[in-house]
Amino acid sequence: MGEASATEPDGADDGVIVTRALSKRYRGGQLAVDGLRLTVPAGSVFGFLGPNGSGKTTTIRMLMGLIEPTSGTAHVLGRPMPRSARAVLPHVGALIEGPALYGFLSGRDNLLRYDAADPTADPRTRRTRVAAALDRVGLTAAAGKKAKAYSLGMKQRLGLAAALLQPRRLLVLDEPTNGLDPQGMREIRTLIRELASDGTTVFLSSHLLDEIEQVCTHAAVMTRGRLITQGPVADLSAGARGRLVVTTPDPADAARVLKELGVADVVVADDRVTGEAPERDLAEVNAALVTAGVRVRGFGVERASLEDAFVALTGEGFDVAG
Amino acid sequence: MSRAEAVRKVSPLWTFGLFRSELLTTFRRWRTLALLGVLAAVPVLVGVAVRIETGDGSSAGGGGGPAFISQVTNNGLFLVFTALAATLPFFLPMAVGVVAGDALAGEASAGTLRYLLVAPAGRSRLLLTKYATVMAFCLVATLVVALSALTVGAVLFPLGDLTTISGTRISFTEGLARALLIALVVAVSLIGVAALGLFVSTLTSSGIAAMATTVGLLITVPILDQIPQLHALHPYLFSHYWLSFADLMREPVHWDDLTKNLGLQAVYAAVFGSAAWARFTAKDITA
Ligand SMILES: Nc1ncnc2c1ncn2[C@@H]1O[C@H](COP(=O)(O)OP(=O)(O)OP(=O)(O)O)[C@@H](O)[C@H]1O
Ligand SMILES: [Mg+2]
Numbered sequence: 131m132g133e134a135s136a137t138e139p140d141g142a143d144d145g146v147i148v149t150r151a152l153s154k155r156y157r158g159g160q161l162a163v164d165g166l167r168l169t170v171p172a173g174s175v176f177g178f179l180g181p182n183g184s185g186k187t188t189t190i191r192m193l194m195g196l197i198e199p200t201s202g203t204a205h206v207l208g209r210p211m212p213r214s215a216r217a218v219l220p221h222v223g224a225l226i227e228g229p230a231l232y233g234f235l236s237g238r239d240n241l242l243r244y245d246a247a248d249p250t251a252d253p254r255t256r257r258t259r260v261a262a263a264l265d266r267v268g269l270t271a272a273a274g275k276k277a278k279a280y281s282l283g284m285k286q287r288l289g290l291a292a293a294l295l296q297p298r299r300l301l302v303l304d305e306p307t308n309g310l311d312p313q314g315m316r317e318i319r320t321l322i323r324e325l326a327s328d329g330t331t332v333f334l335s336s337h338l339l340d341e342i343e344q345v346c347t348h349a350a351v352m353t354r355g356r357l358i359t360q361g362p363v364a365d366l367s368a369g370a371r372g373r374l375v376v377t378t379p380d381p382a383d384a385a386r387v388l389k390e391l392g393v394a395d396v397v398v399a400d401d402r403v404t405g406e407a408p409e410r411d412l413a414e415v416n417a418a419l420v421t422a423g424v425r426v427r428g429f430g431v432e433r434a435s436l437e438d439a440f441v442a443l444t445g446e447g448f449d450v451a452g
Numbered sequence: 453m454s455r456a457e458a459v460r461k462v463s464p465l466w467t468f469g470l471f472r473s474e475l476l477t478t479f480r481r482w483r484t485l486a487l488l489g490v491l492a493a494v495p496v497l498v499g500v501a502v503r504i505e506t507g508d509g510s511s512a513g514g515g516g517g518p519a520f521i522s523q524v525t526n527n528g529l530f531l532v533f534t535a536l537a538a539t540l541p542f543f544l545p546m547a548v549g550v551v552a553g554d555a556l557a558g559e560a561s562a563g564t565l566r567y568l569l570v571a572p573a574g575r576s577r578l579l580l581t582k583y584a585t586v587m588a589f590c591l592v593a594t595l596v597v598a599l600s601a602l603t604v605g606a607v608l609f610p611l612g613d614l615t616t617i618s619g620t621r622i623s624f625t626e627g628l629a630r631a632l633l634i635a636l637v638v639a640v641s642l643i644g645v646a647a648l649g650l651f652v653s654t655l656t657s658s659g660i661a662a663m664a665t666t667v668g669l670l671i672t673v674p675i676l677d678q679i680p681q682l683h684a685l686h687p688y689l690f691s692h693y694w695l696s697f698a699d700l701m702r703e704p705v706h707w708d709d710l711t712k713n714l715g716l717q718a719v720y721a722a723v724f725g726s727a728a729w730a731r732f733t734a735k736d737i738t739a
Binding site for chain 1: 465466469470472473476477480481482562563564566567568569570571572573574578734736737738
């Protein structure tokens, strides 16, 4: 393994994470990840979305060199994985499928152990860095307690602390707010924003759409091992069109006018008439309603949330794909 | 990404640091301490039993029991040899089998293995560290038996010059040196089991399954060693030359079986060490 720069151009230096046709079939299983083509821009906070069993954790395991891809390539920080694991991983902090701790060791000793496993970690600064990481996740007071006595949220925080033992260029967080109280969630979100503003790229898998919407600049959506879409969060939610909402005492007339104007999917509910937001100028639509003698109380477009986009894209009910 | 940043320097003492962390982690598990406790208790039981039985002045053992037991009443130092002979067939290898079997499988089932690997400890280095730690445990376990026996022997029985199996007399100091040498040979005798246990540990992600398999092998192999029809197989069973350590108490020392034992342990270490390496470096870590 060369001691050269971890960012040397390798045909894939346009993103912090770049995968091409990445696939994984577990032994005796179906394709868990199928032809993934993912590009995570440097400096982004990248949300990785998908229903249960869609292949998020499998992708992360391949990126971290824990499992070998069945086919395709994955580059992290410009280097191929899993081949360059020893050069790449010291720059990456990871939380994969929840924290894993030595229950019989204290929180502090757990971090000391994980830090000792990093070949680039300076043993002379180990204690200071561990203390700083504990402080960063708010565990200083519980640092001496045995990890088996930690609550779920405390374990999650300790796992995050392990990812923050060194300055990182990339953080890979698999459902980091799992098990945290609302206060903890907010702290983690703040922490992620802080890290991102320092230039760390954050790759974040989550089920919590509003969380992704709040912290992420970019997102990708997976179902059944396939990537459906990726891009800036604003573009994704814009992709699912908002709905035009007209509030009026004359709903029947309003619905007729809207249909004549070519508005699709018109639905009447009491005094609310809604339809897909049309391409044409909304001022014209409003003028047409008034001209037709419809008395308009309210008029506007409700912006689609990421959740609408997600449901529209994955089109899935509650059941996990088998 | 134009920000060209050099790869972080690898700290030269890193492998040592990982080994130290591994030792600390292993010897802080209550399971390890419990195993060492059991091993320390065996010489106490043997010593007390001999003391009670010979309270009326008769000699112990009457020919039966572990090697050297009839000599213990004359010289407490013999309790060291007796205790090692009593623990080598089962207690010592069982303790080593549990620690070795759990070494990787236990970390896999706890999930801590994936964090060690993304740290990144490196698979070969981690395996080597585990290997070294299990070897260290072999030595510590043997020394625990020997020291416990020496202490109990000194408290319950007289100490002094001793008679070798060949009938010659050696000084107490030389006897002590032989005891230390025997302890080392016993520790080395456990290397085969350690290598086997570590290999089993790479096969599964369940610490319990790995420990059970290893201990099962420990029970099976000595039985195979007793079946005359399997005669051709016997020289390759890791336990076959175990009791050759008694030859160190001859004058002159019989090296024949001792060297065969050391060679056999080296073969086990090489074969199962390579198998463990091949398996572990190619394994999907999903737990
Ligand atoms: N170790 C394994 N062996 C075999 N199949 C597996 C293994 N791990 C996961 N799978 C399968 O791979 C698919 C993807 O699983 P994965 O854990 O990547 O999903 P996920 O998106 O992380 O789900 P979740 O949101 O529930 O964490 C699933 O169909 C799952 O059954
Ligand atoms: Mg998952």
